[in-house]
Amino acid sequence: MLRVLTRGLLITSVLATPSLAAAPEAVSQARLRADVESLVSFGTRHTLSVQDDPKRGIGAARRWAEGEFRKTSAACGNCLEVVLPERMVMGDRVPKPTRLVNVVAIQRGTERPNEVVIVQGHIDSRVTNVMNATADSPGANDDGSGTALVLEAARVLSRNRYPTTIVYAVLSGEEQGLLGGKLLADYAKEQGWTVKAVLNNDIVGNTRGSDGLIDAKTVRVFSEGPRADGDDKLRAAARRFGGENDNPSRNLSRYVAGLAAPELAVRQIWRTDRMGRGGDHIPFLDAGIPAIRFSVGVENYDHQHQDLRNEKGKVYGDTIEFMDFPYLAKVTRLNVRALAAIANAPAPPETKVEAAVSTDTKVSWNPAPGATTYCIYRRATTAAIWGKPFVCEAENAGSRTLKGVRGDDWIFGVSAISAKGSESPISSAVPGGQFAPLK
Template sequence: MNKTSLVAPLVIALSVTAPARAAEPEASVSQDRLHADVEKLVSFGTRHTLSSDSDPVRGIGAARRWAAAEFRKTSKACGNCLEVVMPEQTVTGSRIPEPARIVDVVAIQRGTTRPNEVVIVQGHIDSRVSDVMDIKSDAPGANDDASGVALVLEAARVLSKHKYEGTIVYAALSGEEQGLFGGKVLADYAKQQGWTVKAVLNNDIVGGSCGSDGFCDDAHVRLFSEGPRADATDKTRAAARRFGGENDSPGRNISRFIAGLSGSVQDDLAVRQVWRADRMGRGGDQTPFLELGYPAVRFSVAVEDYEHQHQDLRSEDGVTYGDTIDEMDFPYLAKVTRLNVASLAALADAPMPPAPSADAAVKTWTDVTWQPVPGAAAYSVWRRRTDAAEWEAEPVVARTQQTAVKLDHLRGDDWILGVSAISASGAQSPVAAAVPGGAFHPLAQD
């Protein structure tokens, strides 16, 4: 492999900027459609995973059939550009005492040149009340998680009008409240299909801006990402203890990527990165993907309203409880949807991030190497101090066509290095860190 030599700490002046798009798809997001979708989902009464599968107007089955019909309607509008599938498994668990079918509703928009590279956007369609086993009571599930499903349906409507290099998968998942089963169904399906999963964007509780304590924040969305990888082996963990990487899982670098993108999407919603896999003591459908080694993050509101999630519909001491549509903030949901749409478009067009390695042992320079990436016309090399949260604003090497660089006078002990891939059109991938477990593929492949 050829090498480029660079005297550190010089930063090459040529920065990578995203190419101007003729029509940003996020501009087409409709707040009215989001409201109508949430209203429709609430109208099914309950969407509990164990509720009726056959009732035409009430229960999980009716909700799933409606979501599938919406995907098919969107597909018809784009010339049948979506393939609608409904993967399922029969499962039991602590919250599913008798075998039950868990069915996901999935629409696939195939990429034009790299259809096996997949980005997934998802929300869960099931709902619950205070008793997680109560299948009869009304469980509107407006914010948790009709908001996420509405976001997914709207993303499909908007993005299906455009073409992308890679594949976008839109999914309404079942069984989340009973044990993250819908996420597992789709993660297993992705593995069975042999997909190269670039990123999973899980949207769960994304439609409210005020907390149960009265504090409101409609200017931020939280983005959760894991630190140490869920699929780490003893070998990977031992290597990370020696060489670093605790803060550089693929999910964490997706989080950095989306946070960096957010300012160009809208000026009134910023990403608050939360560096843990999920909220304290809680879980979401990104988890089954992480366990299989697929990069995944979770979007959620800046502040949660616990009086209006997982609650029976009631009033007590002047306080109303229940996850109802009147407690939602639809301008906020539209902002979160726009950010998801822009992120999906950027990720779907970008090549896969490389799988770099860095060698700086007992020398005054650092060698960074990686294998060529399909669809990449060039690469940029990035750095940050080991105690810094974000990559430096400019790459240390920009747009090289080589797959190895020698960074003269850059003592690798003091730095985390990473590499991004850039397509011929200028679409740039997230940075993959040159640390143990930093590559965007399951560690079982190593």
């Protein structure tokens, strides 16, 4: 654990090791398997499938997920508010008006309920033809794994209380055009939430690739480079002052990597998503909200987006026997640690730096509700990750002049720490570095 003694203040940094008690050991591999088995039992969960059948289709699957959230809420004294945001949709992959419904459980924060961290996975499934709404489409890994992770995170984290809000979201319509992600991003805006982070989990339950390569030791975390909500003015500023590698989602990825345990390393992938692919974190990025995607270390393309079949002895289809539940439990534990850390911490402060034509650098920041201390970080412009804090301020002065530190040579950032020592992700002092929409 990284411990920094600065001006008489002892800081424990979550950026080095997982330090906040989030009971990740309470994650149950057996419950994860049972949830995926339940999801597979609905035959197909295609967004265009039947909605009023009690046993088959997207409607039955959604009602089951809602029921699981309500069971969890009953067990914690009704600590979860279950809501069902919906809208009618049409599009390239939705040829007729279709009811789209997300299943969302809200665990309100005890101090700052409008500060929110979201964990999500999509419940809908598909086969080879994205418009085939009737064929069996088990969707065990894509994305039964992510849905099971969200349900299990709610069971574990609902046993405790946090200063800020955790939202557990089961989304529909991902395979038809990221429709559930857009619905939830819009809902968050309508609620007036300040969303500090979105953890999107999509295909997080296998360890053998379609080429036979096995990787049970890493999970990939994808984060965008230049901000999706940036404009020409921001791009011009970034060209002059740097920061192309320091948007909030990239710093969120660094933060989660710092929380990884020896059982599962984070392999950061510095692109928005996989080549030619997408996920439900993208609508949040479009809205200027920090969001990252968790996905397996190696994908198996024979077991995603495939008709169920056997060709010359080779089995195709996203069925449960090709999943690795010990691995899914490890990814779930990492999410639980990250959710607890972010929910316990203040929001990252908005930060700026002044260093032009000077041998000194002035770093300043806006106050973050719930913060009692701020730590200033610096790293070389060519460095990939943050190191230990450069200096920490206990008196909340709002700025610090770093004597003899030439700003041209460094990227600077500031984190906010609560009275109990919970530390936020670092907010970089670069154009567009703030953890908030630009528009």
